Amino acid sequence: MPDRLLAPTTKGTPSVSPTRAQSEVKTSLPRGRSAMPRNSDIFLNARGVRDRVLFSLQHVTRLEAADSFPERIHLGASRVAWSLQDILAWMQSKVDQRDLLGRAPRRVFGPDDRFIGKKELRRLVLYSSQHVRKLEAAGQFPRRVRIGLNRVAWLESEISEWSETRRRGTASSE
Numbered sequence: 617m618p619d620r621l622l623a624p625t626t627k628g629t630p631s632v633s634p635t636r637a638q639s640e641v642k643t644s645l646p647r648g649r650s651a652m653p654r655n656s657d658i659f660l661n662a663r664g665v666r667d668r669v670l671f672s673l674q675h676v677t678r679l680e681a682a683d684s685f686p687e688r689i690h691l692g693a694s695r696v697a698w699s700l701q702d703i704l705a706w707m708q709s710k711v712d713q714r715d716l717l718g719r720a721p722r723r724v725f726g727p728d729d730r731f732i733g734k735k736e737l738r739r740l741v742l743y744s745s746q747h748v749r750k751l752e753a754a755g756q757f758p759r760r761v762r763i764g765l766n767r768v769a770w771l772e773s774e775i776s777e778w779s780e781t782r783r784r785g786t787a788s789s790e
Contacts (some may be wrong), residue, residue, distance in 0.1 A: 658727070659689065659697035668703060668730040670769055700727060708732065711771065714761045723771070731761065731769035764782055 643684035662673045673681070679685035686702035704725045711723055734745060741748070751757035 659696075659699040660700055660703060661697055663697050665703060669707065669763065670731050670733050670767070671764070675764075704729070710761050710763050714759060723774075726773075729771075730772050730774045731763060731778065732775065733767075733769055737770055741779065 638696050660668070663678075665676060666672060669676075676685055680688065686698055686706050687699055688696045691697055704727070707729065711725075715722060732740070737748065738745070743751070748757060752759055758770055758778050760768040760770055763769050
């Protein structure tokens with residue numbers, strides 16, 4: 617099934633561009649938001665937000681109440697969405713906090729970036745959590761990002777780059 621995001625056209629009628637199927641929102645532009653979204657806004661539904669930031673809708677609601685997460689856009693009686701730009705800005709702030717501590721160069725997010733949790737990381741790299749922690753401490757593995765008080769995640773793009781570097785390194789040593 618092709619992935620898709622919803623991008624509004626200049627007339628306010630949405631046009632679908634291929635990228636993430638889980639994030640598709642089939643409706644016209646919201647009217648309940650104080651500032652009308654720009655035409656370049658792309659919207660994510662609850663599943664799309666969950667897939668990017670690893671939080672359930674209930675947890676997102678608690679974060680919104682504490683003003684710690686981007687504001688949702690009401691599309692109807694029971695339909696809500698979030699601006700992709702707002703979600704990426706929130707993710708960027710979490711990564712910037714990590715990078716301030718380590719003095720790493722600033723990483724800029726793209727529309728396909730997302731966080732991955734421990735379970736998915738374990739499937740991708742086949743290392744135990746203790747070994748990953750040792751590699752992180754030695755600077756040989758991408759550093760984790762604290763996305764909540766008791767929650768950490770890794771950037772999927774950094775893990776992919778690390779994995780590709782390891783593959784190229786083992787291929788060149790043979």
